[in-house]
Amino acid sequence: MSTPTESILNIGRTDDETALPAESFIVKYPTVARVVRVCFAYAFVALAVGGLFGVIQALHRTNVIRVIDSADYYTLLTAHGVFLAIVFTIFFLAGVFAWANTRSLERPPLNPRFTWLWVGTMSAGTLLSGGSILAGLVAEIDVSADVLFTFYAPLQAHPLFYIGLALFVVGTWLAGIDWFRQYLDWRADNPDERIPLQSFMVLTTMLMWYLSTLGVAIEVVVFLIPWSLGLMPAPTPLLTRTLFWFFGHPVVYFWLMPAYLMWYTVLPKLSGGRLFSDPLARVVFVLFLLLSTPVGIHHQYLDPGIAEGFKFIAMTNTMFLLLPSLLTAFTVVASVEHGARQNGGEGYFGWLTALPWRDPAFTGMMLAGLMFAAGGFSGMVNAGMNINYLVHNTIWVPGHFHLTVGTAVALTFMAAAYWLVPRVTGRALYSRPIGLFQVVLWFIGMTFMSAAMHRGGLAGIPRRTAEPEYSKFTFEAVVGTISSLRLQIAFGGVLLFVSLVIFLANIALTAANNEPATGLKTDLPPALSGPEQSPQVLDELKLWAIIAIVLVILAYSLPLWSIINGAGFYQDGITASPQVVQPVLEVLI
Amino acid sequence: MHVHNYEKLWLLASLALIVGFISTIVYGAVGAGVVMVNDEGGQVNASGLSEHPEFNDPGVRKVGPNEYEAYVVAQQFAFSPDPIExxxxxxxxxxxxxxxVVHGFEVAGTNANAMVVPGEVSKMTVEFNETDEYGVVCNEYCGQAHHDMAGEVIVKEPGNFTLDDAGESTTAQATNGTDETANGTGES
Amino acid sequence: MSRLSPAALLLIGAALVPIAIEFPVILTFVGIRNFSFGLSFALFGLVFLAILVWSEVADVIGSSAGS
Known part of the structure; x- marks a missing residue:
């Protein structure tokens, strides 16, 4: 196969696939295994760059070591956000979903060319956006995109940044189409069967993604690209903010869903047991499809121009989003406990010792889940409309999301990689003890950094700032001192970076390992309560999609209408007139 | 659909927790009277603030006994007036x-905090009970010198306070309080 | 003969970190303020050392007593 990505396709491919069991994923679906490897390669390169910038920021803003100019801090911050929160997470998701959909439907995508088309589109988008951010560090190139991950007007990036983002999102849409076609093909052969659980998770997540990316698509294509090209006037800041957050909250569930997929379908197996309840897993994913999008306004509790009632609706929806995560906590712990008891674990807590704690994949996911519990509760504080006023845009907020996306998601992905990479390369994991040390080190580093960030936020230290030291006043910590908090942030950041380097080295050595992987034959065990016990209506994807759309219309139509009515589409009441479109016409004619 | 008994209990407890969270927020809004920043401030023309009847001259005005209005303009990379007395x-x-561009207006260590969006007016009512000095931080990234953007709110003895003072700089080094003497209130 | 494997010690050590960080906060609820983070880490460092010694030594003492 000849594709532009040919050169990296062979990363980690086994020398002798015939030595592997015929039932293993890599032998049955070699093309999909390649796709997963390419997606993981992008994800891990993004993780390396984003992580490096992360530690530079942690040391800079705590004034421990400053190697960059404070003005460049925001370029690194943009790269840190975009590379980790968009490229790393979504490429990894694409790899996991391609694996899960193929594995559970037991068939490869219909057309490999189409599969490579979405991989190529996402790659092109990544290179354009990533390149335009990094160009900001090079004074000679007149391209920059220092707009942070939250790319709303009036801060403006180079058009290439927005075009790259648009391409990337279109790539994810094509990927979703690929997975839906796989499903429809399976449905034609199995008209009466329940959708296999992993495929069900992939499909509901993608439906949620189609709905939520509409906001960012309109923001970028209708407003930001024409504006950055100088064809149209500046859009209303509040409108672009609202469209951004329409996408900006559901995207966090897009990161989280592949982690949930691993917790529900792989973690029980690792613990030696089975998933506790298949029906509840389906309920959870349906709830995420319904509730992920009509909550974005909770990022705008402090925004003028949005009535309190709309904020209240977003708040209640957000609080109900706690439900699927609490159900997940129950199901995952119950599944793991079942596994422990299969292994001979006994007693109220004694079963905990009968778990495979030496397995980095298992321990990593468990620690990630534990930190997600803490992150969930700090998230409830954020969601609490009036308590939020104390912490909004303080360093509390990055403290929160380094527990969620930075640990629940990232640590689960790293743990999952220890399990999945041997399955898509056919090569044995280089070192399990090093892997175990790495995931525990991540947990310790994050404990230091995140706890101190939360406390700093309560003292009012702002987020996203190169030098949170002001000449006219100082901050005062509730417990301990600000300088001890700063040291903890810096120390935690360094531990996280060391952990990251160990992870990348372990994976790179795995990709180069000549020892073939073992245990590839084992399939995922069925749930204790199987799909036959869940109502058929749960599989009615069309119905859930329609309800999700209705909920979004209810939550967003009035706020958007009132913003457009109050401030209009373009800043300062400018209406886009034909004169403004003139340059386009001149080019066309 | 088969749901295990423990699962049902957990589901009910989860729902109770969620309803509990929502009730505390409703209590905060109705009982304690914490008011959100909302759409009451209305819109302004961001490029025409110099023609605006109030924002052309940012500052503090007296509107009643112990009641004041403060008009504040944020721009890269300062607040005006600074300090706000x-x-x-x-x-x-x-x-x-x-x-x-979009800025933040956060009275550090308190819940007086708002986004400042061009074209929109953020309105918030704050009670100042004791003399104190607070830092004001721009907490929304606004450009390359974002970290230099800060101001002060100085709460003076009523006896020492005259409106003419507003806008003059002071030399006092502030130590902001982490206690919440500044609270959003329902009086607006 | 160690009672605890290196992996178990690693996990126990990791579990002590959040406890050490939250300890000064817990103390404020019983009225003890200004208990510094440094002191807390030193304290739980000693706890970890004690666990380590117990893991390494306890069996040895037990076996010598039995002989």
Whole structure:
């Protein structure tokens, strides 16, 4: 196969696939295994760059070591956000979903060319956006995109940044189409069967993604690209903010869903047991499809121009989003406990010792889940409309999301990689003890950094700032001192970076390992309560999609209408007139 | 659909927790009277603030006994006026807007906190009970010198406070309080 | 003969970190303020050392007593 990505396709491919069991994923679906490897390669390169910038920021803003100019801090911050929160997470998701959909439907995508088309589109988008951010560090190139991950007007990036983002999102849409076609093909052969659980998770997540990316698509294509090209006037800041957050909250569930997929379908197996309840897993994913999008306004509790009632609706929806995560906590712990008891674990807590704690994949996911519990509760504080006023845009907020996306998601992905990479390369994991040390080190580093960030936020230290030291006043910590908090942030950041380097080295050595992987034959065990016990209506994807759309219309139509009515589409009441479109016409004619 | 008994209990407890969270927020809004920043401030023309009747001359005005209004303009990379001087035992309604990009207006260590969006006016009412000095931080990234953007709110003895003072700089080095003497209130 | 494997010690050590960080906060609820983070880490460092010694030594003492 000849594709532009040919050169990296062979990363980690086994020398002798015939030595592997015929039932293993890599032998049955070699093309999909390649796709997963390419997606993981992008994800891990993004993780390396984003992580490096992360530690530079942690040391800079705590004034421990400053190697960059404070003005460049925001370029690194943009790269840190975009590379980790968009490229790393979504490429990894694409790899996991391609694996899960193929594995559970037991068939490869219909057309490999189409599969490579979405991989190529996402790659092109990544290179354009990533390149335009990094160009900001090079004074000679007149391209920059220092707009942070939250790319709303009036801060403006180079058009290439927005075009790259648009391409990337279109790539994810094509990927979703690929997975839906796989499903429809399976449905034609199995008209009466329940959708296999992993495929069900992939499909509901993608439906949620189609709905939520509409906001960012309109923001970028209708407003930001024409504006950055100088064809149209500046859009209303509040409108672009609202469209951004329409996408900006559901995207966090897009990161989280592949982690949930691993917790529900792989973690029980690792613990030696089975998933506790298949029906509840389906309920959870349906709830995420319904509730992920009509909550974005909770990022705008402090925004003028949005009535309190709309904020209240977003708040209640957000609080109900706690439900699927609490159900997940129950199901995952119950599944793991079942596994422990299969292994001979006994007693109220004694079963905990009968778990495979030496397995980095298992321990990593468990620690990630534990930190997600803490992150969930700090998230409830954020969601609490009036308590939020104390912490909004303080360093509390990055403290929160380094527990969620930075640990629940990232640590689960790293743990999952220890399990999945041997399955898509056919090569044995280089070192399990090093892997175990790495995931525990991540947990310790994050404990230091995140706890101190939360406390700093309560003292009012702002987020996203190169030098949170002001000449006219100082901050005062509730417990301990600000300088001890700063040291903890810096120390935690360094531990996280060391952990990251160990992870990348372990994976790179795995990709180069000549020892073939073992245990590839084992399939995922069925749930204790199987799909036959869940109502058929749960599989009615069309119905859930329609309800999700209705909920979004209810939550967003009035706020958007009132913003457009109050401030209009373009800043300062400018209406886009034909004169403004003139340059386009001149080019066309 | 088969749901295990423990699962049902957990589901009910989860729902109770969620309803509990929502009730505390409703209590905060209705009982304790914490008011959100909302759409009451209305819109302004961000590029025409110099023609605006109030924002053309940012500052503090007296509108009643112990009641004041503060008009604040945020722009890259300063607040105007700075410092903002108000008397203790007063209720101050802030009207904050931006001349250029999105900024933040956070009275550090308190819940007086708002986004400042060009074209929109953020209105919030704050009670100042004791003399104190607070730092004001721009907490929304606004450009390359974002970290230099800060101001001060100085709460003076009512006896020492005259409106003419507003806008003059002081030499006092502030130590902001982490206690919440500045609270959003329902009086607006 | 160690009672605890290196992996178990690693996990126990990791579990002590959040406890050490939250300890000064817990103390404020019983009225003890200004208990510094440094002191807390030193304290739980000693706890970890004690666990380590117990893991390494306890069996040895037990076996010598039995002989």
């Amino acid at each position: 108000v008397p203790a035992n007063s209720t101050v309604t802030f009207y904050v807007t931006s001349r250029d």
